[in-house]
Structures are given as structure tokens and as C-alpha cells.
Amino acid sequence: MQDFGEAFGLALSLVVSGDADLVEIVALSLRVSLTATGLACLIGLPLGALVAITRFRGRNAVLILFNALMGLPPVVVGLLVYLHLSRAGPFGFLGLLYTPMAMIIAQMILITPIVVALSRQILEDLHAEYADQFRSLVLSRRQQVMALIWDARFSLMTVGLAGFGRAVAEVGAVMIVGGNIDHLTRVMTTAIALETSKGDLALALALGLVLMVIALGVNALVQSLRMTAVRHAYA
Amino acid sequence: MRMRDTILEGSNALDLPRVLGGGTCDRRGVTAKGLVLRHDGRALIRDVTLSLPPGGITMIMGPNGAGKSLLLRLLHGLIAPSAGTVAWGGKPLSEDVRRDQAMVFQKPVLLRRSVAANVDFALRARGVKDTTRRDALLDHVGLLGHARQPARLLSGGEQQRLALARALATEPKVLMLDEPTASLDPASVLKIEEIVRDASVKGTKIIFVTHDLGQAGRLADDIVFMLNGKPHDRGPADLFLSRPETQEARDFLQSRIVL
Numbered sequence: 001m002q003d004f005g006e007a008f009g010l011a012l013s014l015v016v017s018g019d020a021d022l023v024e025i026v027a028l029s030l031r032v033s034l035t036a037t038g039l040a041c042l043i044g045l046p047l048g049a050l051v052a053i054t055r056f057r058g059r060n061a062v063l064i065l066f067n068a069l070m071g072l073p074p075v076v077v078g079l080l081v082y083l084h085l086s087r088a089g090p091f092g093f094l095g096l097l098y099t100p101m102a103m104i105i106a107q108m109i110l111i112t113p114i115v116v117a118l119s120r121q122i123l124e125d126l127h128a129e130y131a132d133q134f135r136s137l138v139l140s141r142r143q144q145v146m147a148l149i150w151d152a153r154f155s156l157m158t159v160g161l162a163g164f165g166r167a168v169a170e171v172g173a174v175m176i177v178g179g180n181i182d183h184l185t186r187v188m189t190t191a192i193a194l195e196t197s198k199g200d201l202a203l204a205l206a207l208g209l210v211l212m213v214i215a216l217g218v219n220a221l222v223q224s225l226r227m228t229a230v231r232h233a234y235a
Numbered sequence: 236m237r238m239r240d241t242i243l244e245g246s247n248a249l250d251l252p253r254v255l256g257g258g259t260c261d262r263r264g265v266t267a268k269g270l271v272l273r274h275d276g277r278a279l280i281r282d283v284t285l286s287l288p289p290g291g292i293t294m295i296m297g298p299n300g301a302g303k304s305l306l307l308r309l310l311h312g313l314i315a316p317s318a319g320t321v322a323w324g325g326k327p328l329s330e331d332v333r334r335d336q337a338m339v340f341q342k343p344v345l346l347r348r349s350v351a352a353n354v355d356f357a358l359r360a361r362g363v364k365d366t367t368r369r370d371a372l373l374d375h376v377g378l379l380g381h382a383r384q385p386a387r388l389l390s391g392g393e394q395q396r397l398a399l400a401r402a403l404a405t406e407p408k409v410l411m412l413d414e415p416t417a418s419l420d421p422a423s424v425l426k427i428e429e430i431v432r433d434a435s436v437k438g439t440k441i442i443f444v445t446h447d448l449g450q451a452g453r454l455a456d457d458i459v460f461m462l463n464g465k466p467h468d469r470g471p472a473d474l475f476l477s478r479p480e481t482q483e484a485r486d487f488l489q490s491r492i493v494l
Contacts, residue, residue, distance in 0.1 A: 138330050
């Protein structure tokens with residue numbers, strides 16, 4: 001067990017030297033979480049837009065469901081995905097368990113409700129502004145959905161960011177379906193958990209630092225894009 | 236004897252005895268029959284039956300709360316009536332019929348895009364991808380030099396001209412305008428009027444809601460005067476403005492409170 005000062009020094013040297021293991025873990029984490037976020041946005045944004053512009057029986061129940069699903073416990077999602085992907089499960093034949101793809105699926109399931117619920121609110125507000133114009137132009141639902149998503153793109157980046165933040169920071173689901181296998185499915189959060197339990201604080205701290213920098217960097221990027229958009233009245 | 240187009244029939248015609256006996260609906264224009272709009276048990280539009288000719292500029296005037304904008308929205312199909320029907324050129328108000336219409340709102344609804352992209356949006360909605368037409372439209376409304384600017388950073392008058400360009404992009408047979416010049420400066424008002432007049436000359440039917448008597452005098456071919464949710468008086472603009480038939484219309488024209 002290292003003391004904190006020594007561990008922090010080692011962590012910094014790992015980051016600065018670009019330690020191969022560290023880079024591999026960070027790269028996999030980003031690949032998994034960015035893919036999951038992209039897929040969740042691909043599914044969640046049109047779904048959120050559709051719920052935003054459509055009135056149907058049971059709509060309130062759907063809204064409550066998506067809001068509730070935002071708080072899905074990652075370990076429960078991990079368990080459900082595990083059951084479906086394990087050999088005995090319905091998708092066991094795909095052989096996806098303990099692969100990055102399984103982790104992407106788990107994270108995607110975890111964050112899609114976040115994307116739907118948050119985007120629905122943003123797009124509903126925008127639709128209230130555009131509704132008469134859309135109706136006047138006799139636009140199809142698809143045309144409306146596409147227009148809303150495009151015009152709200154800068155606000156929706158924050159939604160994507162929230163999803164990415166949730167994905168990259170969660171540990172339970174990826175641990176269950178990925179198995180934290182070295183050089184295969186080890187991501188930042190599972191590595192931090194493992195290294196901490198082993199008492200190797202240097203790598204855990206280095207990964208923690210990188211995680212913080214990524215979170216701050218992505219936030220800063222999105223914020224600056226939004227500010228630019230606001231200046232041009234595009235947000 | 237003064238000749239006025241007959242636009243009021245049925246129950247509302249009872250309010251306008253001097254207008255009766257004039258003739259039939261022009262099936263090429265718009266025909267509304269028994270149009271009613273209720274909200275929370277209150278009738279906002281009351282049993283309106285009217286027809287408007289297929290060409291020219293029809294101004295809908297009246298005091299606040301008379302139902303002018305609601306009538307326009309009903310005619311365009313933006314809101315569904317509680318009762319009654321609207322037909323254009325003899326055809327019921329369907330999506331196909333509505334594609335031949337366009338509307339400009341009092342507060343321009345501009346997309347969060349560039350000036351050019353706002354017009355492109357309307358063009359693409361009609362399947363047109365040619366940018367030549369967009370540039371011609373922007374040139375027509377005096378905004379070609381602003382094509383790449385964010386639409387929402389334009390001045391109020393420019394925004395409304397852009398909304399007009401976007402409406403004209405769909406090549407509508409009918410252009411409806413709901414107080415498009417309210418709160419604009421006189422120069423902007425005149426520019427808008429010029430564009431509207433030009434569209435009318437080219438054959439687009441204009442239905443224009445306004446409070447502005449001067450504007451009515453400059454633009455209108457005929458005027459519908461609304462009061463309490465129904466047309467109360469109507470006639471050719473020069474006759475209506477110089478010798479209105481009803482006391483309420485006279486009061487309105489003399490800027491007295493009309494109840």
C-alpha cells in the first residue's frame with residue numbers, strides 16, 4: 001500500500017509518460033462510452049422528438065416511465081444484459097458476453113432513457129414555438145422530428161453529454177457484462193475499482209485523473225459550442 | 236344602390252339586411268359554412284358563413300377580440316372548428332388543399348438557422364432543392380445580402396420579410412397574413428405591403444388581418460369587418476372605408492370603442 005503523496009506522484013508520471021496500459025484502458029473506455037452514447041442518441045433523440053410532438057392516450061404514463069428509467073441501477077441493467085447474452089440466454093448464440101460490444105449494449109440501455117427524457121423536454125419547448133409554422137407548411141412527422149432535432153442540436157449536445165457522463169462513469173453494468181478482463185474489457189471505472197482493491201493506488205489515481213480531465217474537457221467543449229450558438233441565436 | 240359582394244349568408248346575414256340578396260358563393264375562392272369555434276363553453280367564432288373571391292386582397296378588420304385571427308386560423312386549418320366546414324375552390328380543407336396556402340404570423344416564427352436556410356427549409360418541404368429560387372426570393376424581399384446571417388439576428392422588419400419570402404417559397408395560391416406589420420416602423424410596413432401587393436398582382440389570393448386603417452386603404456380590395464366572433468359588415472374597400480353600413484363599423488373607423 002502506497003501513501004497518498006507517493007501514489008499521486010506515480011499517477012502523474014504514468015499520465016505524463018503515456019503508460020501503455022493506461023492509454024489502452026482510456027482508449028477502450030472512450031470507445032465503449034462514445035459508441036454507447038452515439039447509439040443512445042440515434043435511438044433516443046427521434047424517440048424523444050416523437051413523444052414531444054405527438055399526443056396519444058397513455059402519453060403521461062410513457063413520460064413517467066422514461067423519467068423513472070433515468071434512474072435505472074447499472075447493476076440491474078448489467079444483470080439483465082448478462083442474462084440475455086449468457087450462453088443460456090436468448091442471444092447467447094451471438095457470443096457477445098465479456099466483449100466490448102456487451103458493454104456498449106449495457107451502457108446504451110442505461111443512457112437511452114436519459115436521452116429520451118431530457119430531449120423530449122427540450123424538443124417539446126421548441127415545438128411549441130414552431131408548431132403553427134410546421135402545421136402551416138403541412139410537414140410530415142418525420143420532417144418535423146428532423147427539423148426539431150437539427151434546430152435544437154446545441155441544446156441536445158448537453159443531453160448527449162449527460163448520457164456520456166453517465167456511461168463513462170458507471171461501473172456496475174460493465175463489470176458484470178464485460179468481466180474486467182485485462183487488455184480486452186478493462187475500462188477506467190472497472191480498473192479503478194480493481195486497482196484500489198489491490199492497493200495499487202497509482203494506476204487508480206492516474207485513471208481517476210484522466211477521467212476527471214475527460215469530464216471537464218467534454219463539458220468545456222460543449223459549453224463553448226453552446227456559447228457560440230447562443231451568440232448566433234442558434235440556441 | 237350600393238353594390239356589395241355577398242359574403243354573408245344564413246344566420247349572420249340577418250345582421251346585415253342591406254347585404255342580402257346579392258348572390259351566391261364563389262366556389263373558386265374560400266367558402267365557410269356554419270363555422271363555430273368554442274373554447275371552455277364560450278363561442279369565439281359564431282356560426283360564420285361566408286365566401287371570399289379567389290383573387291385580390293381581402294382585409295379582415297375589427298376590434299381586439301373580434302375573432303379575426305381565429306377566423307384566419309380556421310380558414311387555414313391551423314385549428315379545427317367546433318362545427319362547420321371550410322372549402323377552397325369547392326374542395327374540403329385537406330392537406331393537399333392546405334399545401335397551396337401559406338401563412339405569415341404576427342410574430343415571425345424563424346428557425347434557428349441562417350436566412351438562406353430558412354427559405355431552403357420551406358423549399359425542401361415542397362421538394363425543391365434549387366438554390367436559384369431561394370436567391371431570387373431573398374433578392375425580391377431585399378435580404379440577399381443577409382443570406383448567411385443568422386435569421387434571428389435580423390431586425391423585426393427584416394425578420395418579417397424573411398417570413399414572407401419563406402411563405403412565398405411554397406408558391407401559394409393563397410397567402411394569409413396575421414397582422415404582419417404590427418409593431419414595425421413605417422418604412423418596414425411599406426416594404427411588406429409592396430411585397431404583398433406584388434404577390435397579389437401575380438395572382439396570389441391575399442387574406443390579411445390588420446388594425447391599420449391606412450393599410451386597409453392602401454392595400455385592400457375588399458374588407459370583412461369582424462365583431463363578436465362573426466363578420467358584421469363587408470364590402471369593397473373604398474365603400475367600406477368611406478361609407479360603412481353599420482354603426483359599429485362607423486365607430487371602428489372613427490376610432491371609437493366598439494363593443
